[in-house]
Amino acid sequence: MVQKARSPRCRHAPTFWHPVTFSAATLFTPGMSYRILFLGLNTILGAYYLFLRRRRNTVRNILGPPSPSWVFGHSLQLVFAPEYGDYEFSWQKMYGPLYRLKGCFGEDSLVISDPVALQHIVNTPAIEHGPVLENIIELLFGKKSVVSTKGEAHKHFRAAMNAGFSASAVRNLQPALVRAAQELTEELQQISAAPVNLSPRLSNATLNAVLQAGLGCSPADLSEELLGNNWKIVSLSSSQSAPHIFAIGACLPKWAWTLASKVPTATFNVIRSAKNLTEKLGEKVVQNKRELTRQGMEINTDVFGVLMDQYRQDKSKHTLNWEEIAAQTSAILFPGQDPTANTLAFGLWELAKHPEFQEQLRAEIQSNTLAIETCTYDTMPLLNAFIKEVLRLYPAAALIQRIAVEDTVIPLANPIITASEQFISHVPVQKGQVLTLAVASYQRLEQYWGEDAQKFRPLRWIDGTLNDIKAPAIGPYANLMSFLGGPRVCLGWRFAVLELQVFFCELVRNLSFSLPEDDFVRMRFSGSLIPVLPTGEKGMPLSISRV
Numbered sequence: 001m002v003q004k005a006r007s008p009r010c011r012h013a014p015t016f017w018h019p020v021t022f023s024a025a026t027l028f029t030p031g032m033s034y035r036i037l038f039l040g041l042n043t044i045l046g047a048y049y050l051f052l053r054r055r056r057n058t059v060r061n062i063l064g065p066p067s068p069s070w071v072f073g074h075s076l077q078l079v080f081a082p083e084y085g086d087y088e089f090s091w092q093k094m095y096g097p098l099y100r101l102k103g104c105f106g107e108d109s110l111v112i113s114d115p116v117a118l119q120h121i122v123n124t125p126a127i128e129h130g131p132v133l134e135n136i137i138e139l140l141f142g143k144k145s146v147v148s149t150k151g152e153a154h155k156h157f158r159a160a161m162n163a164g165f166s167a168s169a170v171r172n173l174q175p176a177l178v179r180a181a182q183e184l185t186e187e188l189q190q191i192s193a194a195p196v197n198l199s200p201r202l203s204n205a206t207l208n209a210v211l212q213a214g215l216g217c218s219p220a221d222l223s224e225e226l227l228g229n230n231w232k233i234v235s236l237s238s239s240q241s242a243p244h245i246f247a248i249g250a251c252l253p254k255w256a257w258t259l260a261s262k263v264p265t266a267t268f269n270v271i272r273s274a275k276n277l278t279e280k281l282g283e284k285v286v287q288n289k290r291e292l293t294r295q296g297m298e299i300n301t302d303v304f305g306v307l308m309d310q311y312r313q314d315k316s317k318h319t320l321n322w323e324e325i326a327a328q329t330s331a332i333l334f335p336g337q338d339p340t341a342n343t344l345a346f347g348l349w350e351l352a353k354h355p356e357f358q359e360q361l362r363a364e365i366q367s368n369t370l371a372i373e374t375c376t377y378d379t380m381p382l383l384n385a386f387i388k389e390v391l392r393l394y395p396a397a398a399l400i401q402r403i404a405v406e407d408t409v410i411p412l413a414n415p416i417i418t419a420s421e422q423f424i425s426h427v428p429v430q431k432g433q434v435l436t437l438a439v440a441s442y443q444r445l446e447q448y449w450g451e452d453a454q455k456f457r458p459l460r461w462i463d464g465t466l467n468d469i470k471a472p473a474i475g476p477y478a479n480l481m482s483f484l485g486g487p488r489v490c491l492g493w494r495f496a497v498l499e500l501q502v503f504f505c506e507l508v509r510n511l512s513f514s515l516p517e518d519d520f521v522r523m524r525f526s527g528s529l530i531p532v533l534p535t536g537e538k539g540m541p542l543s544i545s546r547v
């Protein structure tokens, strides 16, 4: 398992910042009255730091870049780089597909893009949602959601909910998704040549799609309050300051986060309201559907309808009861809206940057003469190659946090070299070790995706480039990790793929997309990967014309 290295790939010695030198100099203005406070604080921080060092000593031998700050570690570079990946992709080149970064307060975190390691991590019960993710999940989804349940309860929720997301159930959602895509297309057809910011329109359209296909209702059925709050939730990832504070705040220890989340700040109020309002919406949808079934009407034309029908026919422990189904509203609404909207935005951006490919794709779509409510998109090679390429380059969950809940050993596809110049093919980690799954980095590894892995080239999926891929089977779709994998694989991945197929087909068939004169869009990670303007606001301005 351990082999002495002949020549080290990188001799960078990992530097660390001692809290005692950091905190007094950086956080406060010097002054007599603060000295005692500084001394006390520094002693506590120093002791905490040493405690962490002792606990995390199994990974101290892993190489990584020097940390710029003890409080934030590399978090700010990783998350708030001018362009997402500026640091991450070069660290990956320098240190390989598993390296060590500092998280908040001097904590070591392993950043992993090695496919064998990723496959192990998503499948082992020894590794679960990380603390930051857990903090956010509890606040937004509550305790009774499939997203927040664990162990046997999670297995039960997944098994019951799979009925609503199976291949055949999702095929039945096609007409609802087509309706939502056509509504967006009609809206965009009314707009003349000036660049239009597509992001808010795509967000509304994917909300419409998930409401119709997921819950069997439409935005018109939502209260003004819920619509307004939904917009604020979406905007949280578009403002510079709120996610900044949120992401950093979420690095706090659990008790501090719980305390902070009770403070009535605007951000926490929006999140609390989102949870309460979706709970109420779920109860209303379930009540309405129960009423419809009493009148003898069919309800199984959307995900909730299928789950309710299942419970009506089999009130055993294998199904979810009315209350449990209603509690899944946020698990359908929040993950179902924005990741798809952002994927669509990045896809249209790439089409605007590659007009020739856009033409070829349009020709393929227009040659498909089957009725769009029933056609099988899987037979369209360019469309599917395009969707895979967009998901590869722009995975919504580009970074996913996990934590070891017991000691475990992570295997690697390729050995890495340690600070003590040994090659290792397995990394032992202790309980409590924080891990960052670098999904975007994995999906840009040249070894698996070709020498031009950083580039948008959809034809790689059909020209044989990927035939010799030796990566283990991870993820449910195209060996990508965009939908994760293992027991926590995205529940709605089939729904999402069909939605992308339907929307891209409808939009590209009827509209042409081109870059405005100044294209300043960048990708930024703000909880998920989003397109941003130079102001930091989320946005995807493109010029649109009718075909």
Ligand code: HEM
Binding pocket: 133, 146, 147, 148, 158, 210, 214, 331, 332, 335, 336, 337, 339, 340, 343, 395, 396, 397, 400, 401, 481, 482, 483, 484, 487, 488, 489, 490, 491, 492, 493, 495, 496
């Ligand atoms: C392009 C679109 C989408 C992407 C890239 C995506 C990606 C993901 C990822 C990476 C996870 C795992 C998160 C984690 O465990 O840390 C996840 C979970 C989940 N997704 Fe998606 N998703 C998409 C669309 C959807 C849609 C349309 C729905 C539902 C209608 C959905 C429902 C869910 C649910 C319920 C979970 C939690 C599963 C669990 O914890 O067992 N997603 N998604």
